[in-house]
Amino acid sequence: MCKVAILDKFVLFAAGIQSILDKSEGCEVIVQAVDCNDLFKQLKNGAPDVIIFDVIHGENSGMKQIKKIRRAYSEIPVLLILSQNYSDCFEEYIRLGVKGFVFNDATGDDLVKAIKRLHAGGEFFRKKVWDIFKTSLQKRKYSKKKVENLTEREVAVLKLFSSGLTYKEIGARLSISPRTVESHKRNILSKLKINSTADMVRYAFHHNILS
Structure with missing residues (x-):
């Protein structure tokens, strides 16, 4: 079972992500946080296998939050939910150690596949990420x-x-x-x-x- 933490400023969107994962096999949401302070407080009760961060609803492209997460929990892979509008940030996200991107037009199956890939120690970057990056x-x-x-x-x-x-x-x-x-x-x-x-x-x- 892959334990997942969701970081999303808006509870409604986090609930949508949790609903998808609740219906999947092999994923369990153990934390739902609205900011880094909330996330770190809850993680004291147990660390997840993957952290999902909704960059679209973050601040300043999510850079500050990602840096905080990576400093505090560098061993936990981070999966970003974003859009192509953030393409200028792709290289910086990857440099910071983010292990995967899921676009906001992806399916629930894509999200679950990405989580499982990161849980297995891999990365999840679709071809269009490389196309934009290149x-x-x-x-x-x-x-x-x-x-x-x-x-x-x-x-x-x-x-x-x-x-x-x-x-x-x-x-x-x-x-x-x-x-x-x-x-x-x-x-x-x-x-x-x-x-x-x-x-x-x-x-x-x-x-x-x-x-």
Whole structure:
């Protein structure tokens, strides 16, 4: 059972999220808070596995609240509910350690899938997140540099991750197993001294290796 905390300024919207999770299998809402102080007070009674934060109804794009949460509970993955209007903040959210985005037009199934993905130790960023993210990165100018130490197969895996494909999709594209894809990703992260898929996307565009 995945224990969930909901941070939403408006109780009505939080109740809607809780209703979706109550009908799902494997998720239990243990905290419903209106601000960080309320959240931290309730978390003293027990920590959740995932924190859902409704950025749309937060203040100043939710940056201040996210920083507070990450400082106090860095081990708990944070899932944001937002809209494409926050695209300018995507990179900063990811830099702060947010593990997933769910857009306000997503389905209840998408929300549950995202929560379970984070609970399992993964990330949840749909392809359109990477599309928006990459468009933002393309507007910046970077010099082309050689990709050192990566094998030809690792470069191929890096490119496909940067296109928003999943482990299974990359495996099918390269005729290898998802487990092998995971192994290649670990090697890429280690060689480039980076930590996440978001870092891989950033690296790929900074070094123009997708061109």
